[in-house]
Amino acid sequence: MKLSSTKIAIVLGGAVLAAGCGGGVMGSIRGRVTHVGLDHALVEVGGIGYRIVAGPALLARLRPGSEASVFTHHLVREDQQALFGFASTEELAFFELLMTVSQVGPRLALAITSAHPVTKLQLAIVTDDADVFTGVSGVGRKTGGRIILEHKEKVHAGGIAVGPGASS
16 A cells, blocks of 8 residues: 555644654644643643643743643654644744754754744854854754754755844
8 A cells, every 4th residue: 555645634623733654743732731841831732731842932931721822843753752842933943954963852952942043043054153052051063063064055045034033
């Protein structure tokens, strides 16, 4: 049986689920915040509480009892599944770009994405400013240089994102 690569969007409560050839992917969640922890929040949709790992800035904006909408990356590995949450599609896209770099896992990609606005990170790549990356705990000179080397052309070709982080 040959599988099609066509993606199917399914709306369940406020969660948007997409299924395709590569497995299930959750692109965003909208629901009631039931808990905010140090590194995660629980968002309830249709009676199911989704644990979303997120950076401090997003977590600070979430309030238990309030409605929230979060862009998500659904990580599926042999030994774990996790949802990583972001306030914007730009943050999500940069997180996913970082995940393609050798030695950069989801926790480190989240730490980098949470440390600076996306525009500052993009500018650091274009201008070879490894210090922006090495200032993040867990990122050494080699990893910072690898991020720049592997993504300089992509970021340069795509341009610098315009958004709330543009002036930072």
